[in-house]
Amino acid sequence: MFSDIKLDKNMPVYIQIKDYIKGMILRGMLRQNQKLPSTRELSSILKISRNTVICAYEFLEEEGFIYIQKGKGAFVADVQINQQEGWSIEWNSQVNDYAKASEELDIVKHEAKWKKGMISFKSIAPDESLFDVEEFKKSFLNRISIEGEKILNYGYAKGYKPLIEYLLNYMKNKGVDINGKDLLITNGFTEGFDLILASVTEKGDKILCENPTHNTAIKIMRLHGLDIKGIDVDKDGVNLQNLEAQLAENKFKLSYFIPSYHNPTGIIMSAEKRLKLYRILKQYNIPIIEDGFNEELRYSGTHVSPIAALSGEGNSVIYIGSFSKILFPGIRVGWILADKKLIGYLESIKRSRNIHTSFLDQAVFYDYLYGGNFERYIKKARKVYKDKYEFAVECAKKYIPCKEVIGEGGLHIFIKLDNINSREVLEKCCSRGVIFTPGDIFYTDDSGFNTLRLGFSRVSKDEIEKGFKIIGEVVKKSIQY
Amino acid sequence: MFSDIKLDKNMPVYIQIKDYIKGMILRGMLRQNQKLPSTRELSSILKISRNTVICAYEFLEEEGFIYIQKGKGAFVADVQINQQEGWSIEWNSQVNDYAKASEELDIVKHEAKWKKGMISFKSIAPDESLFDVEEFKKSFLNRISIEGEKILNYGYAKGYKPLIEYLLNYMKNKGVDINGKDLLITNGFTEGFDLILASVTEKGDKILCENPTHNTAIKIMRLHGLDIKGIDVDKDGVNLQNLEAQLAENKFKLSYFIPSYHNPTGIIMSAEKRLKLYRILKQYNIPIIEDGFNEELRYSGTHVSPIAALSGEGNSVIYIGSFSKILFPGIRVGWILADKKLIGYLESIKRSRNIHTSFLDQAVFYDYLYGGNFERYIKKARKVYKDKYEFAVECAKKYIPCKEVIGEGGLHIFIKLDNINSREVLEKCCSRGVIFTPGDIFYTDDSGFNTLRLGFSRVSKDEIEKGFKIIGEVVKKSIQY
Incomplete structure (x- = not known):
């Protein structure tokens, strides 16, 4: 034998x-x-x-x-051979509503699956071929030689100190006053947002956000049992009349906004609107969660400060940062900048949930950032993505009959069709080898059936042209019927 | 300027x-x-x-x-200068009970702090000087050269496939039948345990465990609002009479056990007791969460199978594995082996909380394990720790007047004093430069005031002798008064 x-x-x-x-x-x-x-x-x-x-x-x-x-x-030797006495449990009936909701809202499990040869516009993950892996490797070797044993042993819930210091300074350079504030390293935006909701909200609390908004944020808000009120979005950001109307009618616990290259629309909230939004929410005393999503991916010449920079020594804006849509999302490093006391609570929750974010990853990432690599990388990445963005807009306008191509940049474009259901378009496109994200998943209400998000970060220009043509043909046919 | x-x-x-x-x-x-x-x-x-x-x-x-x-x-350029209009919120009054409980139960924040020059017996983290950092480095370089870009981009919630395969096989080699089961990679034991409780329990549910037990587990159970019933522990594991009495009186949702080098007592549950425990819980149909803690750190000659190996094709045991007490805890990689359907739910919750565990860390760790490094490392580590364990027991018996030195191994010893409050001992020891973990934090009820856990993994033999002498002197004085 x-x-x-x-x-x-x-x-x-x-x-x-x-x-x-x-x-x-x-x-x-x-x-x-x-x-x-x-x-x-x-x-x-x-x-x-x-x-x-x-x-x-x-x-x-x-x-x-x-x-x-x-x-x-x-x-x-005298080894106890396992008595195998099978005993089975029907886990479907054992799990609670939270688990069931998590699975139901888990889009990855229910959406159209990519198959080999397909062109997928679903992803807005960065194009990994742009990563400067060599620099990352150098940073790894550097950290390992300096403190290899230490960073492989337990660290602290708040994070790796040099990285915290670096990011505090990074936020200061965005114009944010860091007095009285502190920073917690998280496993990306997702964990940051989940921790904040877990610490501040109760089931049934009302939360304000843009409509449409980041689908993962919607999922997390739903899983926390929050009552979500979405505010329509204009070309320069959230509609303030609509916002004031909501505020007059409801009492909100929190608000959540994505001011730069908003997901899914790609809209940038103007500096004026940021200030107005800030003032209105201040008047109603509703803390702001600012999602720094894609802020680094500025394509135009002008600088726009994050909302967190408007508050000075105030502590009412909670900023969630992450480079994941641009750089190394696989290592899951993000951060929350907020009031010191609040960070204290979040730190304890973080510790109770997973002790801390990988200290190896934090140390290597720190070394990479500190060496000025991020600045060099983002310069290169911006060029490539901006070029692709412009090409994608051009192709969309040329090939896809639609009401509107929305947004000013980012890694995706957002399209409103004329009264056509984008899920039906998706089904037909899918059979022709093209998939994308139907826009309805980004809406807090039942609207958006006629929208779609086309992520272009990981497809070539040829694929953009080829794929958009197919989408356009399917849309045209849908119009005819 | x-x-x-x-x-x-x-x-x-x-x-x-x-x-x-x-x-x-x-x-x-x-x-x-x-x-x-x-x-x-x-x-x-x-x-x-x-x-x-x-x-x-x-x-x-x-x-x-x-x-x-x-x-x-x-x-x-025309840069918008931030209008700083401070607006502050009293976050202490904004956070919910969960956040407050997280901070209150956060032992790290409230315990005696280590100061330079002190001898600390608090830690049971591995001794990092034993890590074979060179092999880890090789694994990193290998993975980065094979698939550097890929593992730095987004991965999958369930985990890095080769690592999942490796660990499934690893569990099979422990005698566990993996048919109908699946494996989820988590950020260590802590996340694994938290995810399971989040998916299966409701506030007020009753859960069985050993008394004393792992303090982080107690914290997580409390944060989930569970009603914890602790079962006394005999020399060969949990007391079965006590267990049956609890089962007769209460309806339990789940049970949680640490059969090997139990934390904090260091007790190994005997093979016979594992089987009896399994049969009793089967009879009452109460699923078992088995904490594989320190299972790898076997000091004696005999092999004892995990409880999960007793169930054959049954799916009622959920096994949580982690090498963190032995190897590289800084990278936070653990796993759950459980029923396929249950893993499906846990995967969705994991995705909603932090997308996935660092793919870089998973890939490098896989490479390290696959190369046979773990086997070689554990052989070396076992020798060192066993030697230290025996020395620590010897010193404890020699210097510390006590009722009992408990346990058969692990990275710590557990001591029961004669009717002396270990927190008072700690206070006096602290002023003499020695700290340890008071045992009461491991108890599910108010007992254990006279116990202490002495972790020796990160102190030298000299420090063990010196530190135990001081503890002994303090205890002696306490007896006199």
């Missing part, structure tokens, strides 16, 4: 032999005190060196599966 | 100059259309190369803060 072992050439052979014999013992295929083949025999059966077998036997002895009698050989 | 810039020699100078000027503009210290010093002037003021200044100006232009007129120089 030993000749059955299938060896994987990329894994140490002695470990494979060890595990194989362990498995046989645990399944009762080798009895207690049974003699194993000698190291010489086994090495000849498997055509491997005798030392490899000796090493495997040593590990088996170390792990308590065999004992070795000098001059006699190796024998199976 | 430009001569004020304090340059940090480790950061690119052009970025520091860029940020300095940006800050001045945002604070209104440079007016719109004001001329900046020429690149020649500024380079001579700062004693840096002119190219550096040119580079800084280029970035300032790129970011929209200045404009350059050929032949005339650089001028401040």
Whole structure:
């Protein structure tokens, strides 16, 4: 039976032999005190060196599966063979409403799946071919040589200190007053937003946001049982009349806005509107969660400060930052800048949920940022994305009959069709090898059925043209019927 | 004013100059259309190369803060200066009960703090000097060269596939039947446990566990509003009479056990007891969460299967695994092995909370494990820790007058004093430069006031002897009064 072992050439052979014999013992295929083949025999059966077998036997002895009698050989130890007494539970009926809602609202599980050869406009993740992996590698090697052991051991819930300092300074350079504030490192925007809602809201609380807005934010707000009121968005950001009307009617606990390259519309809230919005919310005393999403991806010449910069020493704006839509989302590093006391609470919740964000990733990311790599990278990335953005807008206008192509930039464009259901368009496009995100998932109400988001960050210009043509053809046909 | 810039020699100078000027503009210290010093002037003021200044100006232009007129120089652009209209919120009154409880139960914030020169027996984190950082580095370089760009971009909520496959096989080698099961990668044990409670329990549900038990688990159970019933622990694990009495009286939703090198007692639940416990819980149909804590740190010769191995194709045991107490806790990688359907729900919750665990860390960790490094490392670590464990037990028995030194191994020993309050001992020890963990934090009821946990993983033998002597002296004095 030993000749059955299938060896994987990329894994140490002695470990494979060890595990194989362990498995046989645990399944009762080798009895207690049974003699194993000698190291010489086994090495000849498997055509491997005798030392490899000796090493495997040593590990088996170390792990308590065999004992070795000098001059006699190796024998199976007294290992308790598992009594397998199956006992099953119907987990579907055990999980709670939160778990069920999480799965229902989990778009990834229910949306059109990408298949090989398809052109997908679903993603707004960065184009990984732009990453300067070499610089990242240098930062890794640098940190590992300076403090490798330390960053591989436990760290602190608040985050890796040098990274916190770097980001505080980074926020200061955006014009934000950091007095009385503090910074918590999170596993990206998603964790930041979830932690804030977990700490401040109660089921049934009302929250204000743009309509449409980031679908993950909608999911998280729903999972917290919040009553979401979405405010229509104009070309320069949220509609203030609509906002005031909502404020007059309802009492809100919090508000959430994405001022730059808003997801999904790509709209930039103007500086004037930011100030007006800030003043209105101040008047009603409704704290603001500002999502710094894509703020770094500025295509136009003018600088617009984040809303957090308007508050001076005030503490009513909670800023969530993340480079994930631009750089290295795989490492999941984001941050919350907020009032010191609030950060204290968030830190404790963070600790109770996952202790801290990977210290290795934080240290390497810090080293990368500190070396000025982000500035150089963003300059390059901006050029590539801006170029693609302009091409995508051009193609959209040329090929897709629609009411409006919205937005001023970002990694996606947002389209309003004439009274055509974008899910029906998606279905037909899908059969022709093109997929995109139907816009309704970004709406807080039932509107948006005629909208779609086209992410272009990870497709080539050729694919943009080819894909948009197909979408356009499907839309044209839909108009005819 | 430009001569004020304090340059940090480790950061690119052009970025520091860029940020300095940006800050001045945002604070209104440079007016719109004001001329900046020429690149020649500024380079001579700062004693840096002119190219550096040119580079800084280029970035300032790129970011929209200045404009350059050929032949005339650089001028401040039309940048909106932040109106700072402070608006403050009393966050203490805004946060909810969950946030408040998180902070109250956050032991790190309230316990005796380590100061330089102290001997601390608080930690049970691994000794980082044992880490084979070189092998980890090799794994990083290997993964980065094979798929660097990919693992730095978004991954999947369930985890990095090769790591999932590796761990499924790893669990199989522990005798666990993986049919009908699946595996979710989590940010360590803490996230795993939190996700399970979040998906299955409701406020007020009853949960069974050992008493004492892992303090982080107690915190998480409390934060979920669970009614915790702790079962006394005998030398070979949980007391079954006590268990049956609890089961007869209460209806439990879940149970939670740490069978190996139990935290804080270091007790190993015997194979016979594991089977009996399993059968009793099966009879009452109460799913088991098995904490694989320190299972890898076997000091004795015999192999004991995890409880999850008893269930065969059954799905009623949820196993949480983590190497964090042994290896690289800083990267926060753990896993849940459970019923496929349940993992589906947990995956959706995980996605809604932080998208996924760092793909970089997962990939590097996979590479490290796959190369057989863990087996070699654990062999070495076991020897060191076992030696220290035996020494610690010896010292404890020699120096600390007590009722009992409990446990069979692990990275800590647990001591029961004679009717002496360990917090009072701690206070006196603290003033003599020695700290440890008072045992009461591990108890689900108000008992355990006379217990303490002494972690020895990160202290030297000399420190163990010196520290235990001091603890012993303090205890002796307490007996006299």
